[in-house]
Amino acid sequence: MWSNAEHMSSARSYAIIGAGMMGCEHIRNLALLDDAHLVALADPHPHSLTAAAALANQYGDTPDCYSDIQEMLQAKKPDAVIIASPNHTHFDVMQQVMPHSPAILLEKPMCTAGEDARALHDLVQGYTPPVWIGLEYRYMPPVSAFIRRVHAGETGPVKMLSIREHRFPFLPKVGDWNRFNRNSGGTLVEKCCHFFDLMRLILQDEPVRIFASGAQDVNHLDEQYGGEVPDIIDNAYVLVDFAGGGRAVLDLCMFAEGSEQQEEIYALGPTGKMEVKIPAGDIVWSPRDVSGAVRTHIDVPKSAMQAGDHHGATWFQLQDFHAALTNGTPPLVTSLDGLRSVQMGLAAQQSIATGLPVPLGFGGGI
Ligand SMILES: NC(=O)c1ccc[n+]([C@@H]2O[C@H](COP(=O)([O-])OP(=O)(O)OC[C@H]3O[C@@H](n4cnc5c(N)ncnc54)[C@H](O)[C@@H]3O)[C@@H](O)[C@H]2O)c1
Incomplete structure (x- = not known):
């Protein structure tokens, strides 16, 4: 069981890497969680960052924006990171995120190449915080x-x-x-x-x-x-x-x-x-x-339907991911x-x- 004792009683901080369509769906769903705060966004595309930050502002969050993942992770030290960058970046982004030890929700597909998916699966076996893969259709x-x-x-x-x-x-x-x-x-x-x-x-x-x-x-x-x-x-x-x-x-x-x-x-x-x-x-x-x-x-x-395009799945998945983060329980989508x-x-x-x-x-x- 993973536990992050110093954060046990406080709200959890989230960062999102990749602030496009799915990153924005995660922003809308995070806003439905009482004890989560979006503290940072990382994306190399300025327009994605501006639009996602404006969306977060509508929900009362004021994330700092970064074009560089490393800079963000060092400055903000989030409890959890949601990775919603394009599929072919997942393997590299995971290598950058894992040394900082947050809980991770990695969007599907885990990787684009079989050898990368295998290597990442092996790496995750030695990683203590929850790593959750966003195969969310089971959550509709x-x-x-x-x-x-x-x-x-x-x-x-x-x-x-x-x-x-x-x-x-x-x-x-x-x-x-x-x-x-x-x-x-x-x-x-x-x-x-x-x-x-x-x-x-x-x-x-x-x-x-x-x-x-x-x-x-x-x-x-x-x-x-x-x-x-x-x-x-x-x-x-x-x-x-x-x-x-x-x-x-x-x-x-x-x-x-x-x-x-x-x-x-x-x-x-x-x-x-x-x-x-x-x-x-x-x-x-x-x-x-x-x-x-x-x-x-x-x-x-209705709130879950309106927060995304996946028949409420993103909201129900996020609740279970957040429970794994706060309770230290294992991920349910591995x-x-x-x-x-x-x-x-x-x-x-x-x-x-x-x-x-x-x-x-x-x-x-x-
Ligand atoms: N769970 C689901 O049902 C579901 C649905 C849609 C998309 N997705 C997944 O979400 C991910 C993003 O898809 P999308 O539809 O939001 O795409 P998108 O093109 O709308 O957004 C991707 C964003 O990532 C940014 N980006 C590119 N390279 C990056 C990098 N190295 N680091 C950080 N950000 C980077 C882009 O600038 C863009 O803003 C994909 O992996 C996709 O498969 C999952």
Whole structure:
């Protein structure tokens, strides 16, 4: 158990590294916590800093702004650091932050390269304060309720798990970093690490084999950055076999902004089918005894919905991260979760490139 005794009774200080879209979502959510203060922001892009500082001011926080991470860490010594810089910076930023020993919430994906994710996971094993990876989709309240019901055994052991995301294309980003695989890790790492994490969590198991088919068929083909056309795929089917015999599929389409639901998850077992729909917020249980489907709506507090774009997930994740920081309890989304979700995304992309299934040697159970 980690404890930061000198801060046990006082409010905790936070700093944010990377003050763009997600950094601002964290600012809005930190403002909902009673005993957290945002003391600093670090970002090399002046406009991001100015806009994020102005947002923080609206909530009564007055963070100091830094273009240099080291300078910020030395001057402010925050209790916790939220890293929301672009994916390809995560490994380097972590090397800079860890010597200062704050609790860390590192945005997903943990890293863009498998060897970096492995090296970071190993480094984290020797690090005492909590390191939390921001795989927050499990924190959307309807998804959390769905997982609780599946884990309570309503479907029986899940044999088939289906995750569908039909959504809008990637948004514009500062410096257009998300337009290229070399910066984002590729679509199945950048976006879909969330879904590979959900597969492992729901099935409580490790994958043994991945087969995927996908392409960049529609989006960003008419864009150029420095003369280069983006290379990120916009649709894929990914089939995953798990050690215990369960199988999962991801169905991703990023040219489907007209879709009624953005995410739909189906778990099927011997006693029936459980599904959850976002943004409807509904769970539907369809037992095999044909007594009929039962629909339950899961409410999300308005304040959590308004503080972010992730159906309240950022708020519920932040509360658990903050509890780990204040109570010294272990993180609930670990570097192993971060590592595995990156490895699965990379394996899926390798499968698309080669047309072959990719075996994974992680063992079973988690
Ligand atoms: N948890 C989620 O669901 C979720 C959602 C969106 C984004 N994210 C993640 O959050 C991170 C940021 O994404 P975003 O959408 O905010 O991107 P963004 O482009 O809007 O913001 C990134 C910011 O980081 C800054 N930056 C660049 N290099 C930096 C460095 N070395 N050190 C500090 N700051 C640096 C940029 O200037 C920019 O202001 C990414 O890792 C992304 O995958 C997570």
